[in-house]
Amino acid sequence: MHIVVCIKQVPDSAQIRVHPVTNTIMRQGVPTIINPYDLFALEEALRLRDRFGGEVTVLTLGPPMAEDSLRKALAFGADRAVLLTDRFFAGSDTLATSFALSMALKKIGEEFGEPPIVFTGKQTIDGDTAQVGPGIAKRRDLNQLTYVARIVEVDPAAGEIAVERRAEGGLQVLKSRMPVLITMLEGANEMRRGTLDNALGAARAQVVRWSAADAGIEDLTKCGLRGSPTIVKKVFAPTARAEKAKRVNTEEGSTAEANAAALVEAIFTRQPDLQTDLMRTAGNHYLPGGH
Amino acid sequence: MSNAPKPAPAAGAGRASTRKELPEHFKAYRHVWVAMEMEHGKVHPVSFELLGEGRKLADKRGVELAGVVMGGDGEEVAAAAIEAFEHGADVVYTIVDPILTHYRNDPYTRALTDLVNTYKPEILLLGATNLGRDLAGSVATTLLTGLTADCTELAIDDEGSLAATRPTFGGSLLCTIFTLNYRPQMATVRPRVMAMPEREPGRRGRIVSHDLGLAEAEIVTKVLDFIADGDSGRAALPYADIVVAGGLGLRSAENMQLVKALAAVLGGEYGGSRPLVQKGWITADRQIGQTGKTIRPRLYIAAGISGAIQHRVGVEGADTIVAINTDPNAPIMEFAHLAIVGDAVKILPALTDAFARHLSVNRLAS
Numbered sequence: 001m002h003i004v005v006c007i008k009q010v011p012d013s014a015q016i017r018v019h020p021v022t023n024t025i026m027r028q029g030v031p032t033i034i035n036p037y038d039l040f041a042l043e044e045a046l047r048l049r050d051r052f053g054g055e056v057t058v059l060t061l062g063p064p065m066a067e068d069s070l071r072k073a074l075a076f077g078a079d080r081a082v083l084l085t086d087r088f089f090a091g092s093d094t095l096a097t098s099f100a101l102s103m104a105l106k107k108i109g110e111e112f113g114e115p116p117i118v119f120t121g122k123q124t125i126d127g128d129t130a131q132v133g134p135g136i137a138k139r140r141d142l143n144q145l146t147y148v149a150r151i152v153e154v155d156p157a158a159g160e161i162a163v164e165r166r167a168e169g170g171l172q173v174l175k176s177r178m179p180v181l182i183t184m185l186e187g188a189n190e191m192r193r194g195t196l197d198n199a200l201g202a203a204r205a206q207v208v209r210w211s212a213a214d215a216g217i218e219d220l221t222k223c224g225l226r227g228s229p230t231i232v233k234k235v236f237a238p239t240a241r242a243e244k245a246k247r248v249n250t251e252e253g254s255t256a257e258a259n260a261a262a263l264v265e266a267i268f269t270r271q272p273d274l275q276t277d278l279m280r281t282a283g284n285h286y287l288p289g290g291h
Numbered sequence: 292m293s294n295a296p297k298p299a300p301a302a303g304a305g306r307a308s309t310r311k312e313l314p315e316h317f318k319a320y321r322h323v324w325v326a327m328e329m330e331h332g333k334v335h336p337v338s339f340e341l342l343g344e345g346r347k348l349a350d351k352r353g354v355e356l357a358g359v360v361m362g363g364d365g366e367e368v369a370a371a372a373i374e375a376f377e378h379g380a381d382v383v384y385t386i387v388d389p390i391l392t393h394y395r396n397d398p399y400t401r402a403l404t405d406l407v408n409t410y411k412p413e414i415l416l417l418g419a420t421n422l423g424r425d426l427a428g429s430v431a432t433t434l435l436t437g438l439t440a441d442c443t444e445l446a447i448d449d450e451g452s453l454a455a456t457r458p459t460f461g462g463s464l465l466c467t468i469f470t471l472n473y474r475p476q477m478a479t480v481r482p483r484v485m486a487m488p489e490r491e492p493g494r495r496g497r498i499v500s501h502d503l504g505l506a507e508a509e510i511v512t513k514v515l516d517f518i519a520d521g522d523s524g525r526a527a528l529p530y531a532d533i534v535v536a537g538g539l540g541l542r543s544a545e546n547m548q549l550v551k552a553l554a555a556v557l558g559g560e561y562g563g564s565r566p567l568v569q570k571g572w573i574t575a576d577r578q579i580g581q582t583g584k585t586i587r588p589r590l591y592i593a594a595g596i597s598g599a600i601q602h603r604v605g606v607e608g609a610d611t612i613v614a615i616n617t618d619p620n621a622p623i624m625e626f627a628h629l630a631i632v633g634d635a636v637k638i639l640p641a642l643t644d645a646f647a648r649h650l651s652v653n654r655l656a657s
Contacts, residue, residue, distance in 0.1 A: 017463075094440075098432060125582065126460065129440035134396075134428025143512055144396045146425045162515065166421055167394065168330045173516035174395070186575050229437030229473040235459070235466045238600065245614060245630035259631050260641035263613065264649050266629050267590065270611055274589055277532075279650055281558050 001054035037121025074202035091225035098135025137181035337418035343488025363392025419479035437470030533559030540595020549639035580605035594635035598623025
């Protein structure tokens, strides 16, 4: 079974800083990582390959340096890496991104075999939109299974897959015909450690590098800024609140008990109605003998 | 899915940023729509929050506000339509079909796409829930139009376009996004970001019913089962009146108990910052902030949370934010309303006692 995993190289958002004067992102020195949600997708793909045989291809759209993330994926055990990179993709929104990726997927299918399953993470940590997965599914006519917490069963012969999908208030158990696009939820599995063999192989591996033309994209108006219906008009920093927090414990050395009592007083002075409501409801939780 | 209709995109020519006047064929696209979310026969509150916001947009634009209700049970759909009217809708488009009993991407995408192509809304809003994001991404791609995710603010600009503001780069910046040359303009908004509108009992409007026109045999995804969450409080975080949350200042997983104890005394919910999920001290559905849940409680107590911008965007809708932190210069001290400089591990148990005593005394006295 040939499985494709779409990953993205993202800046480690925990380490991003905003320039205090210009309100621009300071990218210098910010390390890049594989989007953490994509690792759940990659691990799930590797497990299915280990079980059913076949190959795992990782695909990414990005600048030439995104090759680093593909090599990391190879070190985890992926069999093949494809980097889709071209200046025509610059400025792509989610619709243009899903177009480019879907064209690369079509090409991957033609070159290396049609994948019954395409995986992605549930969203990226830089864009946070969760739109590219559904976009790819629609463009490639794949049945869409998002927020998958667990793969219940795969039957390659029957061309069927059953999954548990996170929904409001519980898990939906769905059975679908393949081919499918699955976006994996966090915590679905734990990424394996790469083996030494894989690490050595990854360093030597040839990453397939495709331009827009290589991926069979003829209509460049569907790519990059031109292919993006959404336009970013303004970027700005959130405004700070004028009033600073009221400090409850102004005296040095006051006890935790005194501070706590002062805080309770301050909260109910600020919100008297909250006190009334709490006495009606929350009181039941602790009063001896209940009500 | 290959037999899904591929409608002509409502795309204009030329560079979007250079547009001065609305292209002629856009004039057919009018009105503001909210795709209402229903699961297990109940409307998700985010749909009402969106109707409240949609009402403002529709009034500014001088057009109608519509709700879209899709479902398998006619009575449930009718009841949801009435709720939509009472929360501000002028019109409700309904599709009732057994195929729509449980949410599935394919039939819901086709139903909503078909409604859009038939009745042509100018703006289409959905909740940024798992269901809403799943559906919105498919519908926008089918229609080849723009979609802006997880907006925190929606406005109409002077030219009548939707200005959708959303956090970017993990919440450290905001950006305002337009979809100028394509219709409809689509956006999703997370639960609890917009205020719940006042309900007007007895308010009614027009119902337009529409047929799905699909056979179950055409749908290749089947719902086998639904496993309800055992702990019924799990999903309640965004709608809790009181939330107590912990951060790395708690120092150990065991000290999460102190947060839970305070939440229990107040009859509230507990949660935590992102690092606690990474450390496994809390589950992902308890994470508060940009990549977790947005909350809007009456009282929010943040214990040992420094308050990075990612956390702030998830809590700033709270009526009262209380910070407990050893660092007087932590970012949370800037946006909290009340603050105590001190060790959360010591103050939390004292606070639990103080609340219990205070409420008990006042309760007995009242």
